Amino acid sequence: MQRLTKKRFLLALTMLFFATVSLANRDSDFLSAKEAFQRKDVLLLNRYAEVLQKHELWPYVDYFQLRSTINTADSATIQNFLARHEGSLVADRMRSDWTKILGKGRQWQLFDKEYPQIVNKDTELQCYYYQRYWNIKNVAITAEVRALWFSSINMPDSCPPVFQALIDNGQISLEEIWKRIRLALSDGKTTAAIRIGRYLSNTNEALNAKELDRAARNPKKYLDTIHGPINSRSNREIALFALLQLLRNDTDQALAQWYKVKNRLPASDRSYFLVKLGYRAAMRHDSRALNWFKEAQNGLQPYPASDKALGWHVRAALRARNWNEVLAAIKRMSSAEQQFDSWRYWKARALSEKKQTSESQQILTSLSEEPSFYGQLAKEELGKEFDFTDKAYQVNDREVSAMSQRPGIQRALAFARMQLRTEAYHEWSWTVRDFTDAELLTAAEVARRHGLYDRAINTANRTVTQHDFKMRFLAPHREIMKNIVRVYNLDEALVYGLIRQESRFITNIRSHAGAMGLMQLMPATASWAAKKLGVTNFQQYKLADASTNLQLGTYYLHHVLSGLQNQPLLALAAYNAGPGRARRWQDNSDTLEGAIYAETIPFNETRDYVKKVMENAMYYAKILNPEQNTPTLKQRLGVVLPK
Numbered sequence: 001m002q003r004l005t006k007k008r009f010l011l012a013l014t015m016l017f018f019a020t021v022s023l024a025n026r027d028s029d030f031l032s033a034k035e036a037f038q039r040k041d042v043l044l045l046n047r048y049a050e051v052l053q054k055h056e057l058w059p060y061v062d063y064f065q066l067r068s069t070i071n072t073a074d075s076a077t078i079q080n081f082l083a084r085h086e087g088s089l090v091a092d093r094m095r096s097d098w099t100k101i102l103g104k105g106r107q108w109q110l111f112d113k114e115y116p117q118i119v120n121k122d123t124e125l126q127c128y129y130y131q132r133y134w135n136i137k138n139v140a141i142t143a144e145v146r147a148l149w150f151s152s153i154n155m156p157d158s159c160p161p162v163f164q165a166l167i168d169n170g171q172i173s174l175e176e177i178w179k180r181i182r183l184a185l186s187d188g189k190t191t192a193a194i195r196i197g198r199y200l201s202n203t204n205e206a207l208n209a210k211e212l213d214r215a216a217r218n219p220k221k222y223l224d225t226i227h228g229p230i231n232s233r234s235n236r237e238i239a240l241f242a243l244l245q246l247l248r249n250d251t252d253q254a255l256a257q258w259y260k261v262k263n264r265l266p267a268s269d270r271s272y273f274l275v276k277l278g279y280r281a282a283m284r285h286d287s288r289a290l291n292w293f294k295e296a297q298n299g300l301q302p303y304p305a306s307d308k309a310l311g312w313h314v315r316a317a318l319r320a321r322n323w324n325e326v327l328a329a330i331k332r333m334s335s336a337e338q339q340f341d342s343w344r345y346w347k348a349r350a351l352s353e354k355k356q357t358s359e360s361q362q363i364l365t366s367l368s369e370e371p372s373f374y375g376q377l378a379k380e381e382l383g384k385e386f387d388f389t390d391k392a393y394q395v396n397d398r399e400v401s402a403m404s405q406r407p408g409i410q411r412a413l414a415f416a417r418m419q420l421r422t423e424a425y426h427e428w429s430w431t432v433r434d435f436t437d438a439e440l441l442t443a444a445e446v447a448r449r450h451g452l453y454d455r456a457i458n459t460a461n462r463t464v465t466q467h468d469f470k471m472r473f474l475a476p477h478r479e480i481m482k483n484i485v486r487v488y489n490l491d492e493a494l495v496y497g498l499i500r501q502e503s504r505f506i507t508n509i510r511s512h513a514g515a516m517g518l519m520q521l522m523p524a525t526a527s528w529a530a531k532k533l534g535v536t537n538f539q540q541y542k543l544a545d546a547s548t549n550l551q552l553g554t555y556y557l558h559h560v561l562s563g564l565q566n567q568p569l570l571a572l573a574a575y576n577a578g579p580g581r582a583r584r585w586q587d588n589s590d591t592l593e594g595a596i597y598a599e600t601i602p603f604n605e606t607r608d609y610v611k612k613v614m615e616n617a618m619y620y621a622k623i624l625n626p627e628q629n630t631p632t633l634k635q636r637l638g639v640v641l642p643k
Contacts, residue, residue, distance in 0.1 A: 134165055327351070
């Protein structure tokens with residue numbers, strides 16, 4: 001009997017081995033098919049397709065084959081594909097690809113049938129839709145095209161015909177063409193500006209491409225050659241562009257040139273540059289910024305500041321504790337911008353400082369219901385404690401098993417198995433897009449069991465009424481973590497909050513900049529930490545090991561904390577952007593409230609990062625040590641001493 005049991009065990013082990021080998025071989029075939037598609041080797045792709053029809057990712061192979069010949073395919077072939085893969089991501093992609101061909105060929109009857117069924121519509125596809133319907137005097141479509149006109153994205157070939165049609169029809173004015181040129185130049189996009197300038201070909205004005213190139217090559221030299229009046233619109237825009245190019249690198253150099261040319265420019269142009277001057281100065285924490293923002297609004301023709309510039313007007317006012325300016329700048333923002341939690345919070349704080357308690361409390365009460373960094377700060381302003389209701393829905397094994405069998409989930413897991421992280425992300429996101437809260441939590445548990453912690457967290461984050469905060473704030477590798485944080489006397493909740501933001505617990509992740517592993521260590525930093533710790537034979541590939549990465553990452557975080565007053569907020573800014581920058585962002589002479597320091601960090605990524613990590617730490621503190629009293633968010637932020 002015992003011998004029979006052993007034989008069965010060996011047989012099962014052998015079958016498992018061959019199944020694993022077979023799966024690996026089929027995965028290898030899929031990767032080869034994908035590569036053949038990318039290389040446009042249709043014959044090789046077709047050979048691999050013959051052996052992949054039972055693979056989870058067969059719909060993608062089927063897509064590769066048809067996409068390779070789509071330009072010669074007929075409507076019936078496309079419809080057969082869409083029917084075979086109805087409701088899938090590949091069907092949506094194929095329909096999108098096919099509809100673009102229909103739009104380009106102006107086959108509008110077929111286009112009208114397919115376009116409404118597409119879920120993921122990109123700009124190219126939208127512009128074909130606008131080509132189809134702009135001339136029926138649809139107000140909504142005209143508004144959408146105008147909004148696209150004023151965006152800074154690179155436009156596909158389907159968009160210029162729509163823009164030209166609206167220009168010819170007087171729905172985009174000459175002034176709006178120049179405004180779009182100015183937007184491109186303010187971003188330093190001279191090629192885009194010249195391309196937009198072609199829309200001026202039928203007018204009496206034109207953008208001088210040669211002069212623009214001269215200003216781009218040496219803006220100071222260009223400005224030094226200006227002696228007489230700046231009369232033409234082209235010369236005015238190029239002069240402003242040259243000033244902005246100098247301003248990107250040095251406030252004072254741009255200011256010196258500004259004093260030479262400002263009186264040769266009309267009031268509106270002067271106001272425009274002063275807004276830009278205030279914006280750049282505010283980002284550099286230059287105390288002159290507020291005066292430039294205010295000067296820009298003086299006179300008869302103040303240039304309308306963007307929400308982005310007004311945001312930095314608010315931040316400059318926060319650094320100066322000028323609550324009147326905080327309120328004034330927020331009031332000038334668009335209605336949509338004013339609804340962001342950051343501006344609602346600082347408006348409430350400004351009102352409170354001005355003793356307008358009732359209106360302040362009303363804003364804070366509404367904001368305190370939102371699970372965010374500023375929602376928590378609002379809650380603390382009202383004297384409420386941090387709390388959350390955990391796990392309103394209990395997932396069971398039967399539901400997990402059923403969810404695991406869904407084709408979209410299987411495809412996402414297959415992509416993840418092959419380390420095709422981007423494809424896994426898109427397939428997973430498509431599959432869960434219309435899930436109920438119960439389905440989302442079940443899918444999150446499937447992801448967790450497969451070690452896809454990023455998918456588990458992001459999926460749990462999507463729930464609306466039924467939540468699982470322990471899933472949202474997973475804490476893998478805790479046995480390793482507890483020992484390491486004890487050695488360096490680190491706040492475990494803060495470290496977990498940092499890792500959640502850095503890598504979502506993907507051990508082998510690598511950023512575009514080259515940062516690696518759980519704590520996203522740059523190779524040079526990791527090598528330095530390894531040397532300090534006496535780690536022998538350290539190699540970069542070891543950063544994909546959780547234990548090694550945590551050991552080196554926590555040592556580096558401890559080192560940063562020690563050099564920055566043991567102030568967690570400064571340490572987080574330094575971890576993301578470098579210790580030198582974190583110090584530079586301190587005030588020259590005054591102590592800063594931690595929330596003001598965080599809000600006035602010049603880098604968007606770092607500003608968002610420190611807020612997210614601090615918010616994460618609040619949840620981790622409650623989840624990891626539910627019986628302990630934990631610091632408030634304000635206490636975590638603390639105060640930042642002057643340089």
